[in-house]
Amino acid sequence: MKVVYLNANSTVLPIKNGITLALGYFDGLHLAHQRLITRTIEIAKENQTRSGVLTFQPNPKTFLGHQSVEYLLTPHHAKVNLLVEMGIDYLFVIKFDAQLAKMSHKDFVTKFLLPLDTRHVVTGFDFNYGYKGKGNINTLIEDGEHRFGITVIPEQRIDGEKISSSRIRELIMTGQVHECVKYLGRYYTTEGIVIHGFKRGRELGFPTANISTVDNYLLPQKGVYIVKVRVFRKDYWGICNVGNNPTFHENNNKSVEVHIFDFNQEIYNEKIAITWIKRLRDEKKFNSVDELVEQLKQDKENALDYINNA
The missing domain is CATH 2.40.30.30 (Riboflavin kinase-like)
Known part of the structure; x- marks a missing residue:
């Protein structure tokens, strides 16, 4: 697996043969995350693209003050090791800072997803992105100019409890x-x-x-x-x-x-x-x-x- 670190000023290069991307923070890489990432790998194989995960560092919720201290289930190196085991081809880690926090959801897609030659996006039902989290699964298609497909993984439960x-x-x-x-x-x-x-x-x-x-x-x-x-x-x-x-x-x-x-x-x-x-x-x-x-x-x-x- 290749790990690529990006920020709001990075030049983003296309992935040869395109890429199918899982989007999210994925702390814990629990069973719902694993379902999402496994589906990403399946779609990548079906479409003959590379598979990737696009995530953030640090946790946007911590940076934005929605939680005081970031106590982690899977720090970055642990997340990397687990994704390698799962068979992901690329991990894109975007630095979440003040500049990225101000980026609109449309600009986020234009800056990162389109230049990577993203062919398909897989995300959870509650994924948000862009300034103040105004982007969601309903804005992704329009923001992406209909250039990639979208698969939304619904809420996953065990014994009636949401996996989170x-x-x-x-x-x-x-x-x-x-x-x-x-x-x-x-x-x-x-x-x-x-x-x-x-x-x-x-x-x-x-x-x-x-x-x-x-x-x-x-x-x-x-x-x-x-x-x-x-x-x-x-x-x-x-x-x-x-x-x-x-x-x-x-x-x-x-x-x-x-x-x-x-x-x-x-x-x-x-x-x-x-x-x-x-x-x-x-x-x-x-x-x-x-x-x-x-x-x-x-x-x-x-x-x-x-x-x-x-």
């Missing part, structure tokens, strides 16, 4: 990480760098890797979770605490500490991936260190029971 990034965020923020797989088609994963901590876990017989989360990933609600950890290109099971270490009064900020089962290598400064499988319990303040250790033993036992019976 907002729904997935809600599940993560309430600790229901096991439900995310229903909407993502995979378990939710974050990444981070292993940093030095207080090393108290080692003293308790439960050494932990302290994780500095990268790329503004959205973290789950405080609590203890069953996780899979990918380090040195190998997967390990573990339990992970998200919270403030209330037993030791150590931290006012949310921290992430993972105890990796059957693992004793030094991994400081290594980048690791944490896949969130299931929440075990709330974070709790214990009356003594011994009480904490007993609970950690129980957490590990509960995690192994779940893993062995999954």
Whole structure:
């Protein structure tokens, strides 16, 4: 897959044999996004064009102040990796800034879609574009001067619930990480760098890797979770605490500490991936260190029971 970065001043060159484009921001690349992108690839093959995704960076909603902080389900590099796996030929990433925000919907199509030699556009039912989001699926045909076809993917639902990034965020923020797989088609994963901590876990017989989360990933609600950890290109099971270490009064900020089962290598400064499988319990303040250790033993036992019976 070729990644092309564009902005409001870019010269946009045509794609040989034309292109079928999926339009959207696609945070999470959940099952509804996957349906849209799969259909894009199918239409590209039918029409013998290349397939592409056209997206934005940063999130227009964040830039325009519709949401305060951009906590992501799939940062840019994760989105790139997933699109490569799906088989997309091109990814066009348009810088969303003040200049682009002021561009009319007609000018947006004239600036980006037509010069690419877009033959077909695939988008969701609620897609908006151009100044103040005034462009929509009804304006695309006229803006495109009838030079490309349009396929609109309707709202996708599972068990009566709309598949959306907002729904997935809600599940993560309430600790229901096991439900995310229903909407993502995979378990939710974050990444981070292993940093030095207080090393108290080692003293308790439960050494932990302290994780500095990268790329503004959205973290789950405080609590203890069953996780899979990918380090040195190998997967390990573990339990992970998200919270403030209330037993030791150590931290006012949310921290992430993972105890990796059957693992004793030094991994400081290594980048690791944490896949969130299931929440075990709330974070709790214990009356003594011994009480904490007993609970950690129980957490590990509960995690192994779940893993062995999954």
